[in-house]
Amino acid sequence: MLVVAALGGNALLKRGEPLTALAQQANVARAARALAGILKAGHGLVVTHGNGPQIGLLAMQTDPWPLDVLGAETDGMIGYVIERELENALDHDRPVATLLTQVLVDPADPAFADPVKFVGPVWTEDEAQARARANGWTVRQDGAGWRRVVPSPPPLDIPDLAAARLLLDHGAVVICGGGGGIPVARGPDGRLTGVEAVVDKDSTSALLARRLGADALLLLTDVAGVMADFGTDRARTILHLTPDEAEAMTLPAGSMAPKVAAAADFARQTGGNAWIGRLEDAVDMLDRRAGTRIGARHGS
Numbered sequence: 001m002l003v004v005a006a007l008g009g010n011a012l013l014k015r016g017e018p019l020t021a022l023a024q025q026a027n028v029a030r031a032a033r034a035l036a037g038i039l040k041a042g043h044g045l046v047v048t049h050g051n052g053p054q055i056g057l058l059a060m061q062t063d064p065w066p067l068d069v070l071g072a073e074t075d076g077m078i079g080y081v082i083e084r085e086l087e088n089a090l091d092h093d094r095p096v097a098t099l100l101t102q103v104l105v106d107p108a109d110p111a112f113a114d115p116v117k118f119v120g121p122v123w124t125e126d127e128a129q130a131r132a133r134a135n136g137w138t139v140r141q142d143g144a145g146w147r148r149v150v151p152s153p154p155p156l157d158i159p160d161l162a163a164a165r166l167l168l169d170h171g172a173v174v175i176c177g178g179g180g181g182i183p184v185a186r187g188p189d190g191r192l193t194g195v196e197a198v199v200d201k202d203s204t205s206a207l208l209a210r211r212l213g214a215d216a217l218l219l220l221t222d223v224a225g226v227m228a229d230f231g232t233d234r235a236r237t238i239l240h241l242t243p244d245e246a247e248a249m250t251l252p253a254g255s256m257a258p259k260v261a262a263a264a265d266f267a268r269q270t271g272g273n274a275w276i277g278r279l280e281d282a283v284d285m286l287d288r289r290a291g292t293r294i295g296a297r298h299g300s
Contacts, residue, residue, distance in 0.1 A: 001215035002044040002168070005282065006205035006262075007031055008221035009050045012078065019053050019121070025081060030279070032085035034220070037283045039090060044168060046212065047086075048205045049078055051179030055198065056120020056148060067150060068182050068194030072100050075178035082175050095172040101160045102192060103181025103199050103207075109153040117152035117198045118142050151197040155181060155204045159192065161211050168212070180204040202262035206274075209266055217266045217274040218282055219259045225277045225292035226251075226260060241294045243268040263294040271296050 012031075017023050038045050051074040058070045065073075079098030087096050115138045123131065128139040128146030140149050158164075158181065167174045180199030184192040202219055209217040225237040226249070241249075243264040251257040256276075263274035277291025284290035 002046070002212065003038055003216045003218060003286065004046045004048065004205055004209035004212065004214045005035060005038065005218040005220055006202060007047065007049040007082075007279070008219070009052060012050065013053050014222075019057060024078075025085070028078075028081045029085045029089075031220075032082065032089040034279045034282045035086055036089035038218075038286070039094070039173065041283055041286070043286070045173050046164070046168070046208065046214070047082060047173070047175045048177040048201060048208065049082065049175070049179070050201045051075065051078055052117075052119045052198070053121065054078065055179060056118075059120065059148075066194055067196045067198060068184065071179050071182045071198065075100050075182065079175045079178055086173065086175075090173075095167075095170070097167050097172045097174055098178075099160060099163055099167065099174060099176040101158060101164070101176040101178070101181045102184045103155045103177070103204055104157040104159060104186060104192075105153040105183045105195055105197060105199060106156060107153075107185045107195055111153040112151040112197070115149040115151045116140075117150050117200065118147045119150055119198060120148045122147055152180075152200050153183070153195075153197055155199050155207050158204075158208060158211060159184070161208075164208075164212065177201070177204045177208050200258050200262075202258045203265075206262035206266040209274075210269055214270075215272060216286060217263060217272070218285060219263055219274065219276045220279040220282060221259070221276065222278060224281070224290070226256060238292050241292060242296065243294060246294050260294070267294045267296055 054074040055070050083096045083098050122145035125146050132139045137148050180201045181204045183195040183197045185195050227235050229235050246260045246264040266274045273295040275285040275291040277285050281290035
């Protein structure tokens with residue numbers, strides 16, 4: 001079956017870890033071993049990934065390029081490292097290709113008036129507010145720290161879908177939709193132009209999985225699954241949720257909520273299953289031995 005696997009930010013950079021090439025390479029090598037297990041189990045694979053810390057750091061440069069260009073830059077950089085490490089984990093037994101993926105958004109979407117997508121490093125409140133005043137940014141609290149936030153409109157379409165299908169049809173593992181894709185808008189003449197935004201990775205992953213006809217969507221993170229009674233001594237992993245049950249949950253907006261929403265959307269629109277769980281449990285999730293499964297029926 002065809003699996004779309006979305007790597008959470010922990011696959012590239014753990015919270016509090018310095019953003020260095022060495023740290024990123026070590027984390028991606030670990031992720032590649034888990035992804036290789038999906039392929040060795042006989043499944044087709046499409047990989048998506050985040051880019052929040054990387055694009056945020058590039059945007060701190062003097063006279064930075066627009067966010068769509070920086071998104072393409074980070075997608076190439078991160079995609080290359082995933083591609084290389086995945087080829088190594090597979091002993092170079094099949095082609096792996098990174099596709100810079102444009103994602104269509106609506107420039108009139110209300111999300112542009114309410115930036116919510118965290119990018120870049122974590123600061124103290126005083127430092128974040130000082131940077132916001134100096135650069136015209138919007139900043140918000142993210143856990144114990146503060147970070148820059150940028151507009152995050154929902155993805156509407158994937159103009160490069162035909163290229164992804166072509167690669168899959170020729171037996172390639174495809175890395176695409178990095179960082180939620182490169183945001184573009186379509187003008188009245190049909191021409192595409194870049195947009196100053198960062199699209200949510202999980203939303204794009206769900207859209208990509210639907211449009212490719214994927215059999216399963218894996219949202220891979222560093223927790224065992226969606227938790228009931230999170231933060232208490234009664235915390236436990238929820239093994240299954242219907243889309244209705246998933247959408248009724250109250251979850252942290254910046255972490256688990258977008259994953260659950262994307263998983264529920266995929267399950268509702270396709271009748272298939274999505275899983276949320278640990279990266280190292282990817283194969284076990286497909287065998288229903290780990291993670292939280294979000295699907296239309298408990299027995300499906």
